[in-house]
Amino acid sequence: MTKERITVVEIAHAAGVSKSTVSLVLQGSSLVNEVTRAKVSAVIRELGYVYNRGAANLRQSNSKSKIIGIVVNDLTNSFFAELAVGVDDVVQSAGYVQFLSNTGESVDRQREVIASMREHGISGLIVSPARGTEPADLKPLVASGIPVVVVVRNIQGAKVSSLMSDNHAGASAAVEHLVALGHRRIAFLGGFPDTAVFAERLVGYQTALKSADIAFDASLVISSAPSRAGGVDAIDRAVRLGDRPTAALCFNDAVAFGVCDGLRANRLEPGADFGVIGFDDVIEAKTAVPALTTVSVDPQGMGRRAAQLLLKQINSGNADPEALVGSVRLVVRESSGPARRDVEKRTA
Amino acid sequence: MTKERITVVEIAHAAGVSKSTVSLVLQGSSLVNEVTRAKVSAVIRELGYVYNRGAANLRQSNSKSKIIGIVVNDLTNSFFAELAVGVDDVVQSAGYVQFLSNTGESVDRQREVIASMREHGISGLIVSPARGTEPADLKPLVASGIPVVVVVRNIQGAKVSSLMSDNHAGASAAVEHLVALGHRRIAFLGGFPDTAVFAERLVGYQTALKSADIAFDASLVISSAPSRAGGVDAIDRAVRLGDRPTAALCFNDAVAFGVCDGLRANRLEPGADFGVIGFDDVIEAKTAVPALTTVSVDPQGMGRRAAQLLLKQINSGNADPEALVGSVRLVVRESSGPARRDVEKRTA
DNA sequence: CTGTTAGCGCTTTCAC
DNA sequence: GTGAAAGCGCTAACAG
Numbered sequence: 001m002t003k004e005r006i007t008v009v010e011i012a013h014a015a016g017v018s019k020s021t022v023s024l025v026l027q028g029s030s031l032v033n034e035v036t037r038a039k040v041s042a043v044i045r046e047l048g049y050v051y052n053r054g055a056a057n058l059r060q061s062n063s064k065s066k067i068i069g070i071v072v073n074d075l076t077n078s079f080f081a082e083l084a085v086g087v088d089d090v091v092q093s094a095g096y097v098q099f100l101s102n103t104g105e106s107v108d109r110q111r112e113v114i115a116s117m118r119e120h121g122i123s124g125l126i127v128s129p130a131r132g133t134e135p136a137d138l139k140p141l142v143a144s145g146i147p148v149v150v151v152v153r154n155i156q157g158a159k160v161s162s163l164m165s166d167n168h169a170g171a172s173a174a175v176e177h178l179v180a181l182g183h184r185r186i187a188f189l190g191g192f193p194d195t196a197v198f199a200e201r202l203v204g205y206q207t208a209l210k211s212a213d214i215a216f217d218a219s220l221v222i223s224s225a226p227s228r229a230g231g232v233d234a235i236d237r238a239v240r241l242g243d244r245p246t247a248a249l250c251f252n253d254a255v256a257f258g259v260c261d262g263l264r265a266n267r268l269e270p271g272a273d274f275g276v277i278g279f280d281d282v283i284e285a286k287t288a289v290p291a292l293t294t295v296s297v298d299p300q301g302m303g304r305r306a307a308q309l310l311l312k313q314i315n316s317g318n319a320d321p322e323a324l325v326g327s328v329r330l331v332v333r334e335s336s337g338p339a340r341r342d343v344e345k346r347t348a
Numbered sequence: 349m350t351k352e353r354i355t356v357v358e359i360a361h362a363a364g365v366s367k368s369t370v371s372l373v374l375q376g377s378s379l380v381n382e383v384t385r386a387k388v389s390a391v392i393r394e395l396g397y398v399y400n401r402g403a404a405n406l407r408q409s410n411s412k413s414k415i416i417g418i419v420v421n422d423l424t425n426s427f428f429a430e431l432a433v434g435v436d437d438v439v440q441s442a443g444y445v446q447f448l449s450n451t452g453e454s455v456d457r458q459r460e461v462i463a464s465m466r467e468h469g470i471s472g473l474i475v476s477p478a479r480g481t482e483p484a485d486l487k488p489l490v491a492s493g494i495p496v497v498v499v500v501r502n503i504q505g506a507k508v509s510s511l512m513s514d515n516h517a518g519a520s521a522a523v524e525h526l527v528a529l530g531h532r533r534i535a536f537l538g539g540f541p542d543t544a545v546f547a548e549r550l551v552g553y554q555t556a557l558k559s560a561d562i563a564f565d566a567s568l569v570i571s572s573a574p575s576r577a578g579g580v581d582a583i584d585r586a587v588r589l590g591d592r593p594t595a596a597l598c599f600n601d602a603v604a605f606g607v608c609d610g611l612r613a614n615r616l617e618p619g620a621d622f623g624v625i626g627f628d629d630v631i632e633a634k635t636a637v638p639a640l641t642t643v644s645v646d647p648q649g650m651g652r653r654a655a656q657l658l659l660k661q662i663n664s665g666n667a668d669p670e671a672l673v674g675s676v677r678l679v680v681r682e683s684s685g686p687a688r689r690d691v692e693k694r695t696a
Numbered sequence: 697c698t699g700t701t702a703g704c705g706c707t708t709t710c711a712c
Numbered sequence: 713g714t715g716a717a718a719g720c721g722c723t724a725a726c727a728g
Contacts, residue, residue, distance in 0.1 A: 005492070
């Protein structure tokens with residue numbers, strides 16, 4: 001069964017030309033006669049020849065492997081699956097193929113997969129780093145001149161390109177919306193405080209409060225796991241507060257769902273009795289929960305953008321770090337139907 | 349910036365040995381002296397050498413590329429994202445790295461990515477084929493002796509291994525459950541009838557009806573897009589039936605959600621007024637919708653199983669087709685809390 | 697325009 | 713145990 005791989009010399013022989021001619025045909029060079037090209041192409045097809053990129057790649061001193069790597073911290077999260085789809089989209093169109101690995105938030109696993117990808121000669125890497133990733137983890141890659149684009153989560157001090165969503169603007173817009181609705185005691189619920197994303201969103205929240213002349217109250221910042229269960233937990237603690245909040249900005253949509261669950265358990269109707277806004281829109285987009293206002297980012301779009309940036313750097317040979325910010329939208333859903341107010345804040 | 353890739357000869361030189369010795373060290377051969385090995389390892393580390401799998405792979409006549417490909421029809425669907433995670437899990441542990449591509453149900457795109465993967469020398473492929481995939485699309489791969497495992501959706505007539513969930517048993521179990529609840533008019537809602545999965549589930553449905561001495565009524569089989577919107581559509585048509593059903597088995601969970609939506613729009617409470625069971629459990633598992641009974645399959649588990657099968661075939665060099673069936677569980681959720689009844693049907 | 701000739705970085709007999 | 717030499721499939725100068 002294991003058929004021998006057929007090579008250029010065989011097709012050269014069969015076509016009655018030399019292997020370099022075949023090689024030229026393969027690369028679509030214009031240096032080859034039309035009739036020769038046709039003949040060679042025919043033989044290639046009829047013999048079922050498959051190009052060996054490994055060999056080609058080996059010969060071309062510079063590693064033009066046509067492989068890009070993408071590693072995400074949690075592919076189980078639809079957000080990252082969508083991101084990967086976006087990346088795959090542009091990567092495929094550019095004739096590349098992607099290594100995709102999931103780290104599950106393990107920096108060890110991340111180190112391994114990156115090392116492995118490096119051995120395979122990826123020409124670029126897109127990474128949503130596992131929590132706790134250090135600049136050193138990416139150091140060897142950048143040192144060898146391989147472009148790296150960090151997405152979603154920044155790595156402080158790493159000299160690589162990045163693409164983050166506009167957490168600050170999104171959080172501000174959400175809080176402004178709640179303020180416009182008449183809320184004054186607005187909580188910030190969920191998320192792990194030791195992450196850059198959390199910090200950015202929190203600052204956006206604080207900025208908006210200040211603009212509205214509302215004093216920041218640290219007791220209204222209640223962190224928890226960024227999950228549905230975490231949301232339940234956070235809102236439970238929030239409603240037990242002496243001066244309880246009347247609305248909340250949630251770290252992400254999972255938390256927002258949990259907050260809704262918890263509100264209902266407390267006989268409060270989300271939206272009507274208590275304002276709720278969640279970040280991210282993946283789960284929301286999938287399950288179309290009505291009447292929940294969200295700060296939404298387009299993960300596929302982010303993926304495409306990241307891939308474009310990476311390809312640009314690969315092709316230009318210029319891997320100077322570039323920091324991009326992805327726009328976010330505040331999507332307000334009234335019970336009467338989806339109304340959208342767009343908040344675009346873009347850098348780049 | 350683009351640092352020159354350092355090679356075995358350089359580390360051989362630096363360590364004062366020959367390159368073959370270095371090669372042996374790299375492969376952990378026992379033919380090399382302990383002290384030599386240590387010295388070489390040290391040099392390798394200190395010079396930041398990275399192994400070039402492309403070159404190694406080129407030399408070893410048989411393509412042991414340590415790359416497996418996985419192509420799915422819709423990574424946007426959590427089911428397949430989970431599947432990919434399962435695959436990645438075992439693939440990573442085995443020291444492989446995976447090419448992941450999304451076809452978005454396009455057979456053309458699928459053909460392209462498979463061709464591309466082949467050029468890169470994958471040593472095996474796991475594929476959840478796009479709708480309309482023909483055996484011929486996989487032919488060249490199998491002809492060259494590359495093991496292929498088809499998952500989720502079978503390809504009639506393709507001589508490749510497969511891993512499908514037990515659609516027949518799952519559908520039967522669901523119907524039996526509804527019958528036990530006293531239902532006699534049970535609909536089969538959603539899904540495209542031109543797929544093998546649909547056919548298998550329908551047969552399971554029919555089998556269970558027959559066992560319960562219920563006559564099959566073709567008007568109760570209402571197909572639609574396998575989406576939430578499709579579910580709304582299907583249930584709308586179902587309730588307009590003269591002799592309307594009192595329960596339904598839904599093609600998948602998305603349809604089930606839509607059916608729930610549609611029921612509520614018709615002032616019917618799912619579960620209480622109308623029995624609903626959906627296939628698959630991905631969305632359900634994520635959003636924990638209460639009181640919806642599901643026929644659940646474990647996508648990560650399927651991914652792991654598929655990867656194990658593939659690796660087995662790669663390592664044994666024996667790619668004889670093998671057909672595996674993945675077990676499914678009927679998960680009954682009472683409003684009082686999650687109660688589980690397991691339906692295990694396994695082949696292998 | 698096409699053929700010849702060297703390698704890319706690695707593994708692998710086969711001598712030493 | 714370790715080194716020398718050949719060659720995997722391909723591309724890149726050069727000649728012709």
